[in-house]
Amino acid sequence: MCPFPERESLDLLSERRSSLLHALDTSLGQKITTTQEIRDVQWLALTKLIHHAYESVPLYQKKYDAAGFHPSMLHSLDDLCLIPLLTKQELRAASLDDLTSQHAPAARLIASSGSTGIPSRMFRDESSLWQFMAANMMLYHDWCHGRPYEEALYFVDFAPDSIDFVIADFLRTIVPEDRLLPVTLSTQEMIEKIREFSPQFISSYPSTMRSIAMTMVRNGEFNHQLRLLHLTSEKLDGNTRDLIQRVFPHVRIVETYTSSEGGLIAWSCTAGDHRLHLSENSGIYETIDHILVITDLTNFSTPIIRYSGMNDFCTIIDSPCACGSPMRAIRGLEGRSAETISLSDGRVISPYVLLNAMEEVTGVLHYQIIQHSRDDIEILIVPAESYIPASVCKALPIPIREKIVDQIKPKAGAHKVPLIVSHL
Ligand SMILES: [Zn+2]
Numbered sequence: 001m002c003p004f005p006e007r008e009s010l011d012l013l014s015e016r017r018s019s020l021l022h023a024l025d026t027s028l029g030q031k032i033t034t035t036q037e038i039r040d041v042q043w044l045a046l047t048k049l050i051h052h053a054y055e056s057v058p059l060y061q062k063k064y065d066a067a068g069f070h071p072s073m074l075h076s077l078d079d080l081c082l083i084p085l086l087t088k089q090e091l092r093a094a095s096l097d098d099l100t101s102q103h104a105p106a107a108r109l110i111a112s113s114g115s116t117g118i119p120s121r122m123f124r125d126e127s128s129l130w131q132f133m134a135a136n137m138m139l140y141h142d143w144c145h146g147r148p149y150e151e152a153l154y155f156v157d158f159a160p161d162s163i164d165f166v167i168a169d170f171l172r173t174i175v176p177e178d179r180l181l182p183v184t185l186s187t188q189e190m191i192e193k194i195r196e197f198s199p200q201f202i203s204s205y206p207s208t209m210r211s212i213a214m215t216m217v218r219n220g221e222f223n224h225q226l227r228l229l230h231l232t233s234e235k236l237d238g239n240t241r242d243l244i245q246r247v248f249p250h251v252r253i254v255e256t257y258t259s260s261e262g263g264l265i266a267w268s269c270t271a272g273d274h275r276l277h278l279s280e281n282s283g284i285y286e287t288i289d290h291i292l293v294i295t296d297l298t299n300f301s302t303p304i305i306r307y308s309g310m311n312d313f314c315t316i317i318d319s320p321c322a323c324g325s326p327m328r329a330i331r332g333l334e335g336r337s338a339e340t341i342s343l344s345d346g347r348v349i350s351p352y353v354l355l356n357a358m359e360e361v362t363g364v365l366h367y368q369i370i371q372h373s374r375d376d377i378e379i380l381i382v383p384a385e386s387y388i389p390a391s392v393c394k395a396l397p398i399p400i401r402e403k404i405v406d407q408i409k410p411k412a413g414a415h416k417v418p419l420i421v422s423h424l
Contacts, residue, residue: 057303080306088311106126229248266279341369365384377401
């Protein structure tokens with residue numbers, strides 16, 4: 001059954017085509033070649049966005065007034081640090097009225113549900129979604145040397161209101177509907193679709209393609225048609241990459257790092273050294289204690305300005321890249337894999353999963369997860385008054401014992417207290 005609304009009228013379809021063409025024109029016209037050009041574009045967009053946020057989005061009016069911040073305090077990009085950070089809790093706690101710009105153009109409500117089902121919601125301009133799509137298309141264009149591949153296939157999360165669902169809906173402008181398939185299909189059904197369409201291009205997620213590749217390896221099946229694979233939303237680990245390359249020997253893999261809040265944040269470099277270039281023509285990226293802080297310059301409905309809720313550890317690379325791009329880069333999200341928790345049943349849990357799960361627990365002032373051995377994982381909790389004992393044990397997807405403490409000290413000689421420590 002088709003998950004999308006009825007096919008719109010031809011008028012709307014042609015309106016969508018012109019929106020996409022307009023977004024492509026804008027992206028093409030924005031070819032930036034120097035660091036100074038990036039800073040100029042960012043400064044211009046930031047001043048427009050932050051005045052708009054302060055003047056018409058209640059969330060920011062209240063937040064900035066309470067913090068004593070006014071957009072007129074900014075004189076250059078160097079003043080970025082004066083802007084108060086926006087946390088995930090603030091975004092979650094805000095009402096839809098507080099999140100809505102009074103002067104925003106047509107927008108979609110995007111929701112992403114957390115592990116306990118508390119949705120995080122925001123509005124995204126349709127024009128920013130078109131820009132997101134245009135940027136992705138330009139990326140594929142670069143990766144396929146300007147010669148579009150035939151027969152695309154998309155395995156997408158069709159959770160209602162998810163950004164992927166909205167993008168899939170927009171994709172119907174250029175892709176036949178039967179090529180947009182839900183990831184809820186069985187692995188065998190997806191493999192049959194690959195056989196049926198013989199795509200040269202697939203867009204999906206690492207976990208979905210891992211299942212497909214694992215089943216194909218077991219069946220002794222290989223695919224020589226696939227040329228380009230776009231993977232997003234999850235970290236692609238080395239084992240999965242190797243497995244995919246084995247089953248699809250002629251494929252090139254392009255990864256993008258995206259989120260509901262930040263849109264397109266980074267994409268893999270064509271020079272092939274596994275760095276991901278930050279989308280610095282449409283956003284501003286910083287790290288604070290190695291956590292990525294993002295500002296999305298494309299969305300005026302619920303502006304995302306200095307958002308610290310991504311929970312992604314990374315280090316920004318300034319050094320010039322062999323591909324010639326002036327955009328800085330991150331080397332994957334190495335922080336996540338360096339702090340994985342390995343269980344005796346063979347499961348490997350990424351820090352991202354644990355940090356996200358911890359976002360759902362209320363009443364925690366500070367915490368630290370310590371893996372002493374495969375069977376012994378402890379969490380230190382500095383509780384607030386509202387903390388309900390043992391609630392972390394229910395929230396985390398691993399067996400863990402809780403210890404209530406007054407404070408968590410850094411190791412001797414260090415000044416940071418890592419949230420996850422593995423002694424394995
Ligand atoms: Zn590069």
